[in-house]
Amino acid sequence: MSTAIRTALVTGASRGIGKGIALQLAKDGYQVAITDLPQQRDEALETVKEIEQLGVRAHFVEADSSNREQVFKAVNETYKTLGSFNTIVNNAGIASVEPLADITEEMMNRINRVNINGVLWGIQAAAKQFESTNQGGKIINACSIVGHDAFAMLGAYSTTKFAVRGLTQAAAKELAPKKITVNAYCPGIVLTPMWDLIDEKLGAYHNVPRGETVKKFIDSIALGRGSNPQDIANLVSFLGSEKSDYITGQSIVVDGGIVFT
Numbered sequence: 001m002s003t004a005i006r007t008a009l010v011t012g013a014s015r016g017i018g019k020g021i022a023l024q025l026a027k028d029g030y031q032v033a034i035t036d037l038p039q040q041r042d043e044a045l046e047t048v049k050e051i052e053q054l055g056v057r058a059h060f061v062e063a064d065s066s067n068r069e070q071v072f073k074a075v076n077e078t079y080k081t082l083g084s085f086n087t088i089v090n091n092a093g094i095a096s097v098e099p100l101a102d103i104t105e106e107m108m109n110r111i112n113r114v115n116i117n118g119v120l121w122g123i124q125a126a127a128k129q130f131e132s133t134n135q136g137g138k139i140i141n142a143c144s145i146v147g148h149d150a151f152a153m154l155g156a157y158s159t160t161k162f163a164v165r166g167l168t169q170a171a172a173k174e175l176a177p178k179k180i181t182v183n184a185y186c187p188g189i190v191l192t193p194m195w196d197l198i199d200e201k202l203g204a205y206h207n208v209p210r211g212e213t214v215k216k217f218i219d220s221i222a223l224g225r226g227s228n229p230q231d232i233a234n235l236v237s238f239l240g241s242e243k244s245d246y247i248t249g250q251s252i253v254v255d256g257g258i259v260f261t
């Protein structure tokens with residue numbers, strides 16, 4: 001690997017798992033660019049400050065992952081601003097909680113556009129940038145345990161995560177000759193705003209108070225606790241390092257023991 005300072009782009013990283021990953025990659029010595037939606041601008045700029053306090057350069061690009069042009073622009077701006085580009089973490093994602101019977105065309109299109117198309121645009125944009133410098137690179141995608149074992153009431157969401165696993169395998173096969181590895185992380189129950197939403201929606205559906213649904217899920221975890229973003233960032237740190245150079249096409253579960261693949 002070259003001695004130049006490495007740069008990573010993490011999408012949807014103003015908060016939650018993406019923020020945890022961005023901070024860990026900064027601790028690993030990466031310069032880090034992050035993207036998020038316009039309404040997350042203040043939180044994103046705060047995250048940029050926290051990354052810089054770790055002694056590396058950081059940059060925020062306002063970009064909607066569902067928009068191909070904006071994702072390509074984010075990768076290009078990352079390279080131009082920070083001077084190198086080695087790793088993309090296609091983290092941005094949204095959840096949707098409802099029985100299959102209630103899913104509308106609009107809901108399905110929206111979740112597909114963010115969770116599937118967004119990952120594909122990130123793969124395309126990163127591969128193009130890696131190829132232009134002929135140096136290989138690492139692509140790391142956000143999957144989920146529900147990409148291995150779908151959850152009831154999370155049918156649309158689970159379907160998108162199965163698609164991410166498929167994209168990860170196909171991209172790994174296509175891009176291996178260019179020294180680009182493609183892997184995914186599959187978290188379980190990570191206590192971020194996404195799970196606040198799932199807990200609220202599932203609770204409302206089953207008529208149980210807030211906090212009870214997530215507690216029930218956590219009680220089923222073999223290691224006895226819910227996950228935090230650092231648990232996921234530790235895996236991404238490995239996938240972003242040379243230590244994972246011989247691993248590609250894998251969607252790795254990091255869930256404390258819920259789904260046993």
Ligand SMILES: NC(=O)C1=CN([C@@H]2O[C@H](COP(=O)(O)OP(=O)(O)OC[C@H]3O[C@@H](n4cnc5c(N)ncnc54)[C@H](O)[C@@H]3O)[C@@H](O)[C@H]2O)C=CC1
Pocket residue numbers: 011012013014015016017018035036037040063064065066091092093094095114118142143144145186187188189190191192193194195
């Ligand atoms: N929280 C959990 O238990 C799990 C989360 N995941 C996945 O991990 C990833 C991160 O999840 P969390 O941090 O929990 O979610 P979160 O909702 O806390 O954070 C997601 C971030 O992505 C951003 N985002 C949403 N749509 C976007 C778009 N179109 N373009 C750019 N940014 C966008 C949001 O503004 C937010 O900052 C997602 O892909 C999610 O599906 C997977 C398994 C479990």
Ligand SMILES: CC(=O)C(C)=O
Pocket residue numbers: 095144145146187188189190194198
């Ligand atoms: C949000 C999500 O992917 C799970 C498994 O909870």
